[in-house]
Amino acid sequence: MIQVFPAASRSSMDIGWLKTHRSFSFGDYFDEGNTGFGVMRVCNDDDIAPGRGFGPHPHSDMEIVTIVLSGAIKHEDSLGHVAVTTASGVQRMSAGTGVVHAEYNASETEPLTLLQLWFMPSERGLAPSFENVTYVSEAMHNALLPVVTPEGGEHAAQIHQDLSIFLSKLESGKQLTHRQHGERRVFLMVFSGKLAVNGTVLAEKDALRITAEPAIELNALENAHFMLIDLP
Numbered sequence: 001m002i003q004v005f006p007a008a009s010r011s012s013m014d015i016g017w018l019k020t021h022r023s024f025s026f027g028d029y030f031d032e033g034n035t036g037f038g039v040m041r042v043c044n045d046d047d048i049a050p051g052r053g054f055g056p057h058p059h060s061d062m063e064i065v066t067i068v069l070s071g072a073i074k075h076e077d078s079l080g081h082v083a084v085t086t087a088s089g090v091q092r093m094s095a096g097t098g099v100v101h102a103e104y105n106a107s108e109t110e111p112l113t114l115l116q117l118w119f120m121p122s123e124r125g126l127a128p129s130f131e132n133v134t135y136v137s138e139a140m141h142n143a144l145l146p147v148v149t150p151e152g153g154e155h156a157a158q159i160h161q162d163l164s165i166f167l168s169k170l171e172s173g174k175q176l177t178h179r180q181h182g183e184r185r186v187f188l189m190v191f192s193g194k195l196a197v198n199g200t201v202l203a204e205k206d207a208l209r210i211t212a213e214p215a216i217e218l219n220a221l222e223n224a225h226f227m228l229i230d231l232p
Contacts, residue, residue, distance in 0.1 A: 173220065185210065195218060
């Protein structure tokens with residue numbers, strides 16, 4: 001089954017320093033029919049003004065992934081971690097038994113665009129932890145590059161859940177296939193360009209939620225930058 005979610009269908013909020021588009025219920029936006037997809041709970045597409053950000057606030061029992069699309073984000077938390085992540089970087093924070101953190105645009109002059117993703121962990125009460133990784137951006141050209149996996153690695157963050165996040169930049173006319181097993185799900189979002197997924201055409205910030213499709217055919221109608229999440 002394939003469900004299409006056009007970019008315009010997302011909930012949007014603009015408070016000046018923050019422009020956000022929310023794929024699922026979040027904050028003051030609640031839709032009882034759209035509270036998650038499998039273990040996925042949040043997909044926020046945020047533009048953050050220079051020098052601004054989210055002050056210290058708590059979380060628990062959630063796997064939080066931040067993918068930077070442009071600019072740089074500064075992370076600080078109650079565990080003592082301080083890190084700056086740029087494009088070609090991914091943050092993973094396991095809130096576990098509880099952590100307080102803050103996230104800011106690291107630049108006083110340049111805007112920041114990022115994607116924040118929240119997932120339920122494989123078990124509650126984990127020890128809080130933080131990881132900041134850099135991937136090789138060239139490796140996602142005409143390929144599905146894993147940047148978050150259950151195992152982690154030198155260029156992939158480790159997440160406490162049976163899911164993998166892939167990034168790709170597929171050249172116009174090129175094709176890829178992602179094979180799905182059993183009743184697993186795929187969440188896919190196009191960042192730029194135009195992509196056909198099993199015949200369904202997606203443009204910038206359009207998304208799909210896919211369940212139990214054994215083969216997912218990806219065809220770039222234009223140069224396409226996108227994310228694919230394989231999850232239970």
